[in-house]
Amino acid sequence: MSDPRVSVLMPAYKRADTIVAAVRSALDQTWADLEVVVVDDFSCDGTAEALATIDDPRLLVLSHETNQGGNAARRTAIEASRGEFLAFLDADDLWMPTKIEKQVALLTEAGPSAGMSYTWYDLRYPDGRIEPGRRPVAAGRRLSELLQGNLIGTFSCVMVRREVVEAVGIPDPSLRSCQDWEFYIRVNDRFAITCVPEALVHYWRDDEDVNRISSSAEKVVAGHREVYARIVDRLRSLPRDEAAHGRHYFMETFANNADVRAVATVAAGTRPRQMTVAEVRFITRMMARAARKSAAAIGARS
Numbered sequence: 001m002s003d004p005r006v007s008v009l010m011p012a013y014k015r016a017d018t019i020v021a022a023v024r025s026a027l028d029q030t031w032a033d034l035e036v037v038v039v040d041d042f043s044c045d046g047t048a049e050a051l052a053t054i055d056d057p058r059l060l061v062l063s064h065e066t067n068q069g070g071n072a073a074r075r076t077a078i079e080a081s082r083g084e085f086l087a088f089l090d091a092d093d094l095w096m097p098t099k100i101e102k103q104v105a106l107l108t109e110a111g112p113s114a115g116m117s118y119t120w121y122d123l124r125y126p127d128g129r130i131e132p133g134r135r136p137v138a139a140g141r142r143l144s145e146l147l148q149g150n151l152i153g154t155f156s157c158v159m160v161r162r163e164v165v166e167a168v169g170i171p172d173p174s175l176r177s178c179q180d181w182e183f184y185i186r187v188n189d190r191f192a193i194t195c196v197p198e199a200l201v202h203y204w205r206d207d208e209d210v211n212r213i214s215s216s217a218e219k220v221v222a223g224h225r226e227v228y229a230r231i232v233d234r235l236r237s238l239p240r241d242e243a244a245h246g247r248h249y250f251m252e253t254f255a256n257n258a259d260v261r262a263v264a265t266v267a268a269g270t271r272p273r274q275m276t277v278a279e280v281r282f283i284t285r286m287m288a289r290a291a292r293k294s295a296a297a298i299g300a301r302s
Contacts, residue, residue, distance in 0.1 A: 115191025177223025
């Protein structure tokens with residue numbers, strides 16, 4: 001058999017209840033020349049058994065013998081894949097039928113200077129609600145905006161050329177969170193990005209799910225701390241308003257996750273001549289918010 005043009009890469013951890021629908025949304029694309037590579041990251045919850053019910057030669061299932069994390073599973077999937085284009089899909093998200101077709105067409109038309117395509121997404125809740133997600137339209141080299149925050153969103157929206165991964169490296173398995181955002185920064189540092197302005201992904205949103213990274217303040221803070229350390233010098237080099245916007249994003253994230261020290265770290269790294277009265281007030285509010293949340297968390301544990 002000839003190699004498929006598109007490889008769908010799916011890490012899976014304890015997703016027995018959603019993974020069949022996710023895989024089906026990939027196999028049922030209008031673009032049929034694809035493979036779906038699922039890496040079961042030591043789920044032990046019936047995920048493997050659920051996958052066994054899918055009979056399609058385009059599906060390849062691999063397993064880790066220990067739980068290694070989402071990006072480690074993506075690395076295994078990348079290494080096993082064969083496609084010219086690599087499309088990421090999380091095991092609890094869903095694709096609309098034309099997603100792959102439209103992204104391949106856009107990247108093909110844009111040429112090799114465009115390394116990544118993303119789509120819009122909607123939020124899908126356990127009670128069946130669908131709400132609009134992000135609607136960015138950034139295209140080209142937009143690194144200054146990406147340094148200020150993840151304007152693209154979830155991995156499930158993204159497709160890249162294989163040579164992009166070969167050039168910038170795989171999504172970083174060492175990160176506890178921000179795994180997608182940090183990868184986008186590296187990609188856009190060397191390649192243009194393109195956007196399909198349609199909501200072609202349903203992103204699963206369940207704040208009660210303990211297996212989601214966003215449910216762990218420790219992981220959220222650890223990932224953001226690491227990304228901040230990697231980009232702080234570049235953030236400082238941005239125009240004053242843009243640099244402030246990026247700092248605000250980090251401080252708000254740290255404050256919402258009760259990390260007073262991380263808020264202080266960002267504030268301390270701000271050059272005084274760059275700070276406005278409004279920013280001083282913002283820093284003060286974020287310090288107070290982080291302190292309140294930290295005190296509440298300590299109280300809840302005692």
